[in-house]
């Protein structure tokens with residue numbers, strides 16, 4: 299039997315009353331998904347003047363253009379910040395002062411973020427023989443876009459801003475296929491080549507000159523639970539990657555106390571839940587240019603049951 303419009307509405311209202319966990323009522327605005335997406339687009343224009351704009355930008359107009367961009371971003375970011383801070387406080391309070399403070403710190407950090415991004419572009423140029431120019435990297439490398447947004451999102455995350463940083467990195471994820479949590483701490487000269495399927499967890503600490511290929515996961519092991527069976531949040535769950543480490547495609551490194559020692563290389567398709575010393579090579583399967591004897595002779599450990607071999611390079 300067909301339902302009237304009012305009957306359909308009543309069914310939904312009943313469901314809103316009975317199933318409460320997925321309603322957001324009487325507790326203020328949430329950030330807008332479209333709003334965050336356009337903010338991210340404008341932030342990229344601000345970080346890389348002339349690269350993400352629709353039209354060429356002349357140096358004579360850079361001051362005016364920067365003024366306009368900063369004013370627009372500041373106004374919209376303040377609105378979004380007030381919304382999330384209110385929502386966090388059950389829809390109460392103004393939070394204008396806190397929003398202004400966060401905005402101010404955010405913009406103050408831009409020169410530092412740009413300095414880091416310049417090292418990321420350099421790392422991509424030096425790390426990829428296919429990269430012909432810095433322009434190509436800024437315009438065409440998904441890894442650069444993902445790390446640019448993550449570095450900004452990390453500033454907001456570090457100020458304790460809820461929701462917005464995650465929405466920013468998810469915007470970048472949807473564009474690039476690269477999922478970097480805003481909490482991850484990432485050093486300079488960071489390069490993700492190709493990028494699709496890379497996942498970097500919230501509590502990762504990554505050193506300088508680290509290079510990752512597509513499909514790499516820096517993830518958590520199975521979750522610790524409290525006595526009520528609830529997963530414990532806020533603990534260190536993801537690996538540390540020291541300076542000058544390279545991880546080749548589709549490798550999975552798990553665990554908060556797992557450290558990839560400096561200058562190590564993790565080959566493709568490796569599954570690791572234990573630390574490796576500095577200067578270690580970990581590979582899975584045969585390497586055609588090494589005899590098995592040589593590998594066995596040099597091997598440090600064999601991680602059962604995955605047939606991984608680690609030895610000094």
Ligand SMILES: CC(=O)OC[C@H](N)C(=O)O
Nearest residue numbers: 497498499516517518535
């Ligand atoms: C990257 C990863 O391990 O994710 C698992 C889970 N989301 C966490 O943060 O622990």
